[in-house]
Amino acid sequence: MTELFPWQATSQNYLLQLIASDRLPHAMLFSGTHGIGKGRLVEWLAHRLLCHQPTSQGACGVCRSCLLLKAGSHPDLIQIESDKASIGVDLIRQAITSLSETAHQQGARVVIIEHAQNMTESASNALLKTLEEPGRQSFLLLTSPSASQLMATITSRCQNYVVPVPDENIALEWLQQQGSDATEAHLRLNCGAPLVTQKFVSDGNHLRLDAFLVRMLGVLKGQVPAQELVDEAVADSPESFAWLCALLLDVQKVMAGASKDYLVFANHWTELQGVAAMYDHQCPDWAPWLSRWQLALSGRGLNLSMQWQAMLSELSLQLGAESALTLSGKLP
Structure with a gap:
């Protein structure tokens, strides 16, 4: 299953508390600096929501739902991907249609829209109704560098969670464990984002x-x-x-x-x-x-x-x- 980065423990605990108290919103926007692992965090949350036997740390990794996730064939997880510079209305409509159907695994249904700021205006408008009334056990998880890059009508219907920049020492320790020659200066130059820093040095x-x-x-x-x-x-x-x-x-x-x-x-x-x-x-x-x-x-x-x-x-x-x-x- 998806393994979180070491600096994401705080975010993990926060999301687990929301789930435990049944307060996790049906629509969440994960914003924050590029290269801090927003996509990894959202994927982890999606796996936790779809798991049939979740543990205290997330998805169990062994139930039928988790096995389908590992195989990349879970019918109740829709990940919006586009090979173009923008996310068009057709992709969003397909996701909306999937949420209106009964869950194949009798559990949650999750739609992930990474780089949601790339949605066209028509795509954003098509998503509004679903954001307001997603349906039972339906979750929409969006990512973007900043909430300001999306239409106000979208952000007003999502709970925005600003993913924090990693602690510098934790980020540097992780980079060293990956065999990177990154230094404090390289990390700071790249806004404290470990993943961007790693590529900066490897290039x-x-x-x-x-x-x-x-x-x-x-x-x-x-x-x-x-x-x-x-x-x-x-x-x-x-x-x-x-x-x-x-x-x-x-x-x-x-x-x-x-x-x-x-x-x-x-x-x-x-x-x-x-x-x-x-x-x-x-x-x-x-x-x-x-x-x-x-x-x-x-x-x-x-x-x-x-x-x-x-x-x-x-x-x-x-x-x-x-x-x-x-x-x-x-x-x-």
Whole structure:
């Protein structure tokens, strides 16, 4: 049966308490950061609801219903999947039809809609009636990064459960158990999401990030941007701009007196302190400057190499030639 991630114990206990007290809603939206295992949690809950001999921890794994789930052929579990960018109305109507039928295994019926934010307007509207009156022992389980990405008429008919971001220590321990070289910095850069972090490292992005940081810290110390940095930044775009944003915000935090516990790149604490000291700990407002360049870099038909060169040259000029007064918030 579906095994939960170690950081999902709190969510597991919460859902088990709802079931035990007969307070589990018929329609639930599981929202939260991408890559924290929302799909795994929803699948575990579906198995628990369909199991005929549930244990204190979830589905038993041995009853007929569980065996059907293992085989991927349980007739009372409908998982909405689409190979397109959107979930169309036909898929939703098929799910609704299944809920209107008698359960084949004489138990619950469950519909899972992952990435529910991809439902078209017509698909969302088709689901409304069922959300209001799902029928006895019928459950609709939706997932989405945020409730705000769905129509208000959908979210108002679901109980929203925000799946918490894992404890950092638990997430790092799990990543190490998986054989990943992920560090605290990689996890924080990926919003604390272990699954995204695992892929980030397995794809080799951490090596490109390390090279980028070394060169960018040089720029912040007053060195002229090297062409190698520009080439690497273009090759890693758009992720490289996100790395630059995180680094500049870390500098801002250090200038404001924050400790390393609040930094993404705490492993570069010494270098960041050195950069902050160069500018007398004056705290710049990077937001307008970053917003302007984010817009510029996202334009179509532009030479990204020239754009990055211009941006880094401007950054170097601002940091290396302006006074501490200018740095305190006068970035264009």
